[in-house]
Amino acid sequence: xxxxxxxxxxxxxxxxxxxxxxxxxxxxxxxxxxxxxxxxxxxxxxxxxxxxxxxxxxxxxxxxxxxxxxxxxxxxxxxxxxxxxxxxxxxxxxxxxxxxxxxxxxxxxx
Amino acid sequence: xxxxxxxxxxxxxxxxxxxxxxxxxxxxxxxxxxxxxxxxxxxxxxxxxxxxxxxxxxxxxxxxxxxxxxxxxxxxxxxxxxxxxxxxxxxxxxxxxxxxxxxxxxxxxxxxxxx
Numbered sequence: 001x002x003x004x005x006x007x008x009x010x011x012x013x014x015x016x017x018x019x020x021x022x023x024x025x026x027x028x029x030x031x032x033x034x035x036x037x038x039x040x041x042x043x044x045x046x047x048x049x050x051x052x053x054x055x056x057x058x059x060x061x062x063x064x065x066x067x068x069x070x071x072x073x074x075x076x077x078x079x080x081x082x083x084x085x086x087x088x089x090x091x092x093x094x095x096x097x098x099x100x101x102x103x104x105x106x107x108x109x110x
Numbered sequence: 111x112x113x114x115x116x117x118x119x120x121x122x123x124x125x126x127x128x129x130x131x132x133x134x135x136x137x138x139x140x141x142x143x144x145x146x147x148x149x150x151x152x153x154x155x156x157x158x159x160x161x162x163x164x165x166x167x168x169x170x171x172x173x174x175x176x177x178x179x180x181x182x183x184x185x186x187x188x189x190x191x192x193x194x195x196x197x198x199x200x201x202x203x204x205x206x207x208x209x210x211x212x213x214x215x216x217x218x219x220x221x222x223x224x225x
Binding site: 033035040041042043044045048056058059090097098099100101102103104 | 144152153154155156159199201212213214215216217218
C-alpha cells in the first residue's frame with residue numbers, strides 16, 4: 001500500500017530539548033515536503049526536498065532543519081524547540097502528480 | 111492577487127444541494143493548481159492537479175475548472191452528501207524553473223452538509 005508514515009504521531013516536550021520527527025514514503029517519490037498547520041493560517045511549507053541531498057527552504061524554515069540522505073526518508077529536526085513551534089506537522093511526498101500526506105504529528109512544546 | 115485566496119471561508123448546505131467554491135491565485139509564473147479534501151482528524155487527500163488553462167477534471171460528483179490567465183479555479187460538488195463535509199484546500203505551485211515543488215496553500219473552504 002502506497003503511504004507516507006510519520007512518527008511520533010503525538011509528542012509533548014519541553015523548550016530546548018532537541019527532537020526529530022521521522023517521515024518515510026514507499027512510493028519512490030523524488031519530492032518530499034514538511035508543512036505546519038496552525039489555526040487561521042492554513043498549511044505552510046517549512047522545507048522541501050527535490051531529491052537526495054537536495055533541500056530548500058519553504059515559507060517558514062526558521063527553527064527547523066531537515067536532511068535527505070535516502071530517497072525514502074525526510075526527517076524534520078527541531079534543535080531547540082520553542083512554544084511557538086507547537087503545531088500540527090505534516091510530511092508529504094509527490095512524484096509527477098498528486099501529493100500524498102502523512103497522518104500528521106501533533107507537537108506541543110511547553 | 112498576491113496570495114492564494116479561497117472563498118467562501120465556510121459554507122453550510124442541505125443534502126442534495128449543489129455547491130461551488132473559488133480559488134484565486136497570482137497568474138504569473140503559474141505551474142500547477144492542486145485541490146485537496148481534508149476531513150477532520152485526517153490528512154489532506156488529493157482531488158485534482160491541473161496545469162493547463164481551460165483544464166476540467168472530474169471525480170464522481172466533484173469537478174474542477176482552471177483559468178490560468180485570470181488566476182482562478184472553481185470546485186463544484188453536485189448533489190452534496192453529508193460525507194462531503196470537509197475542508198477543501200487549493201494550492202498553487204509556481205514555476206521557478208527547477209524548483210516547482212513549492213506549494214502555497216489557501217486557508218480552505220469549510221463545507222458542512224446537513225442531512
